[in-house]
Amino acid sequence: MAIKHSFLDDYSEGADPRILKVLEDTNLAQEIGYGNDRLSHEAVRLIKRRLRAQHVDVHFVSGGTQANLIALAAMLKPYESVIAVSSAHINIHEAGAVEATGHKINAVEGTDGKLTPAAIQRTVAQHTDEHMVKPRAVFVSQATELGTVYSKAELGEILKTCRRAGLYLYLDGARLGSAIVSKASDLNFADLPLLTDIFYIGGTKNGALLGEALVIVNPVLKENFRFYLKQHGALLAKNRVLGAQFVALFKDGRYLDLARHANLLAAKLSEGIKTSGYGFLSPPTTNQIFPILPDAVIDRLRRKYGFHVWAPAGDGHSVIRLVTSWATKEKAVEEFLRDLPRA
Amino acid sequence: MAIKHSFLDDYSEGADPRILKVLEDTNLAQEIGYGNDRLSHEAVRLIKRRLRAQHVDVHFVSGGTQANLIALAAMLKPYESVIAVSSAHINIHEAGAVEATGHKINAVEGTDGKLTPAAIQRTVAQHTDEHMVKPRAVFVSQATELGTVYSKAELGEILKTCRRAGLYLYLDGARLGSAIVSKASDLNFADLPLLTDIFYIGGTKNGALLGEALVIVNPVLKENFRFYLKQHGALLAKNRVLGAQFVALFKDGRYLDLARHANLLAAKLSEGIKTSGYGFLSPPTTNQIFPILPDAVIDRLRRKYGFHVWAPAGDGHSVIRLVTSWATKEKAVEEFLRDLPRA
Amino acid sequence: MAIKHSFLDDYSEGADPRILKVLEDTNLAQEIGYGNDRLSHEAVRLIKRRLRAQHVDVHFVSGGTQANLIALAAMLKPYESVIAVSSAHINIHEAGAVEATGHKINAVEGTDGKLTPAAIQRTVAQHTDEHMVKPRAVFVSQATELGTVYSKAELGEILKTCRRAGLYLYLDGARLGSAIVSKASDLNFADLPLLTDIFYIGGTKNGALLGEALVIVNPVLKENFRFYLKQHGALLAKNRVLGAQFVALFKDGRYLDLARHANLLAAKLSEGIKTSGYGFLSPPTTNQIFPILPDAVIDRLRRKYGFHVWAPAGDGHSVIRLVTSWATKEKAVEEFLRDLPRA
């Protein structure tokens, strides 16, 4: 039997149909290339309004690795490094993209996938002279690789640590929508320009065909940023394609609606799994959840559902990762729960 | 009065509507990410068939600068360089993307924007030891930055020169469609796998929303190529978006049809301009043409038409660049010719 | 009172006087530049003889960081990484030199500063696809940053692991002399061409003014290596200066004699320290030893002796690092031991 429902990731489908609609409706209008089109301008206007921040710069890029490598290339001098948890996307899953631009990642242990002020301070304290790299930026993800989220207070503490140590704070928002609508975090759109130097709002994993919106808050980082985009092949001739999608996502709150759908179904999944008597690797709070199931059960479920087996959990059990998205069907969740035997 | 018709470039519109249709039709099917989806596989199949080459590898990237920088990064060791004409896109218009990956471009003078075997040989002969870089690749564009094209024989001579000197031959096909249907060149799709080591088929400038198809012929260059894509942020989670577009472009000859439309209108433009008594910088053969007009005429035309003023031509004249595309309207061409006074 | 004797490092003095003598004796002979001089050729001949390996290539560079960054740049493709213990010089004390050439270091925990086959295997197993870097080299130091040494069997096991996993093995021999004459290791000069792909013999820390001899065993790594030297500014016009020194070091066994002197005095120091009732962080076996002393004792010793306080050891104690060299005076060791109170 073929896989019937995929919980593999949040990019298995195309785009929210209303996004395709905007692409269609604007398709034949002649626009200036490379981001100076009316669609990109309108998207920037809508995002600034949502962030309640007129002073930020917004640029669109096609994916998350591209956003990360370009933002860090623009932040760091050749001898400067970025601090991140060892499970961070930039440290593990970007094929050395940051190192390829010449920079070391100071990987430190996290707590539930989250970076702590203490780990930042310790890393800064260890780097004392020119025989070592000089930490200059901090990388956090909201939500993290483990599906957890920072609260406003937690991110505020990290920012304070950064300010004291002269570090930029960069936030990877590949799954920012899911984090914002999560009940576990009180951190909203309008907090981000106050609590970071630069961040991105993920489109690819929240209903767009492709595209992320890089938001630069710190004026030092704004200067000549488009050169970095061009140099890394990120400046699309038809940037309108990214602009149009963010217009569709931000003109009426759709961005968070799509994330809400994902979280709702993830919550339904995790409730059902708990009810059936199973535990989790980390508290399920966003659209990625990590239940611990018996290997025999996992083997059976795999025949019908797509998901990643994350790590062995001992005693004949493993952690699996289930991801829901704007496109996940309620029926898929219900079937999964029906097919899951009680512990 | 606002600009009424733009001849600025071939990426002013969105996509050929039939491309949007494929995106729509396949939108909700669940697919594997990062290029392992059925749409990308089908696009690869169609492209290989069109090239009459089963042994090539095909990868999709989002833009031309990205294609160029990744292809060259994969071809060159740290001390190796690429030979190109000084007007080449990689030398002037990519913000130092190739140098940012660590490589020197040996820029040489071209003839009508084209590289010659003699210039390649001379450059190789000048690089004799480890105090200098070691040329290892040759970069050509088909069509070139000046709208000219290589014939099959010309490219064959360049390949022979490359083979003798141990150089890879890379062809930038941002405007490959226009070159193939040009009456000035006998070089077809099926010739490219025989006459290059690696090349790309441009989508962005020929009717796609975005996307270029990199085709690797030389087996040495195939190995681990996806690592380069990922490291430079070019591996899209929803690679299906690129796959679907190339399916639409290659399933029934549409790719060349779109280019034919562009060339037809460019030819109409150049015929009319000639008839009105004006000359050209280089023979008009593809969808970019470079007429030489009096500055007063140019000033008047600019109020109504978008185009670039390319270079001063002396005596109160300048070269302008007019670009047509798959989306250019016949009416726009007719109006332009009507508005052009006789010389 | 000023510092009277320094145990800070093994590069506090100039050069063994017999090295200066060779520089003087050959000073006015006219020689070809950039390594093609008779002194460099003679040094290469002597080193090959000592290694009992005619098939290796030998290049001279001015320092250890330079040796490491160039060797790794020559070994690794852009997406490839090097595995090292987290205490490795390349990971901590080279200001991100390896990352600046574009490569990630996969830092793993060591045992007494030494890398284990298990850690290598684990790292290779974790790197499964193009979303991650691809480990391609292993970095070890002999002696290690903690003064410990690999035995012939241990290095043989590491090599076997490398061979199975398709990894190059690189050995940093900044303190190779001290390791070879150490009683704790049976690994000799002639073993190195059999047990590594590339390594360097350190001159700076063993009596030379400056200079390290990079020895390339694996033929794949030999090709065009001088381009890497030149590109990183390591090809000295008067390479003879390095050649002459290695002639002096290798013409009659002086290299190991100088190291023997350093080890002898380190052993005398560690014996005395043990006799006085103190322990060590790691077993003292080379010219770097790490005794654990009470902080009050350390404070008193610091007024007269130069050394680094390495790390807190709890309970009012700290680890200090004492380094001896070819130039350390017996008198300095005796005074130190006299000034050290019994535990």
Added chain:
Amino acid sequence: MAIKHSFLDDYSEGADPRILKVLEDTNLAQEIGYGNDRLSHEAVRLIKRRLRAQHVDVHFVSGGTQANLIALAAMLKPYESVIAVSSAHINIHEAGAVEATGHKINAVEGTDGKLTPAAIQRTVAQHTDEHMVKPRAVFVSQATELGTVYSKAELGEILKTCRRAGLYLYLDGARLGSAIVSKASDLNFADLPLLTDIFYIGGTKNGALLGEALVIVNPVLKENFRFYLKQHGALLAKNRVLGAQFVALFKDGRYLDLARHANLLAAKLSEGIKTSGYGFLSPPTTNQIFPILPDAVIDRLRRKYGFHVWAPAGDGHSVIRLVTSWATKEKAVEEFLRDLPRA
């Protein structure tokens, strides 16, 4: 018959014997590593005094390519480029060292090997947006690759052009001594801190074993410069070796005395060659001269003298390059002139 006298270059011998003497005299004093030794400090003091500039920073590196690549790496952001004449050392003879740090060289035509303000202005004017690199530094050599020199007024004009365009001015002084004592230039040591942002004083080609003194004038470029040194492997553990040599060169005017010897013998050579009836590629003014001789004469001279054949000059003639140094013997010059037949 073997080569009897070499005019190949100015680094065929070791060091001025008085330099070796300082190395010997200071050899066994214990010093702090990495540039914090008393010799390096004294050398810095002497150089500042000679430059009549207390506010500059001075760092020592082992060679010219290293000086150039590090200075430019510290000056340029990733998207910024450096303007130089196409015959510049960085453009031809450093194996792509500057590109390897990620930067494009904007190569322009020079006049007698010298850069002109007009060429700088033109290059800046051509670079208008983020599709191109952004010129940010200008590279000049004093003396140039063709043995010519800038006057104070010429360098002043270049500086003025740089200031207006927001460019740093960097001067490569590999042969600075010869330029300063040349009768063709009025540019002295004390002018350099007023007319450049950063420059280096060459040791290798003027009597040192190795070593160049990088002098940073512009405060913006001083910050964290040692990180760049370390990252590129240029921070020598025994930096004292460089310090001691510059002490010997600068404590009593020896630096210029050595250069004067070289220029005197070059002048004697060129006078004799002129008297014999031959012309030159460029006016002979420093220690590199470029006479044009018949090929048959060249062939005969080559059996006895070392020199480079620079370029064909037509009509059975070629340009050769003759280089004198601090160590060239008067006898060698006299013999050469005796062996040169009249035209």
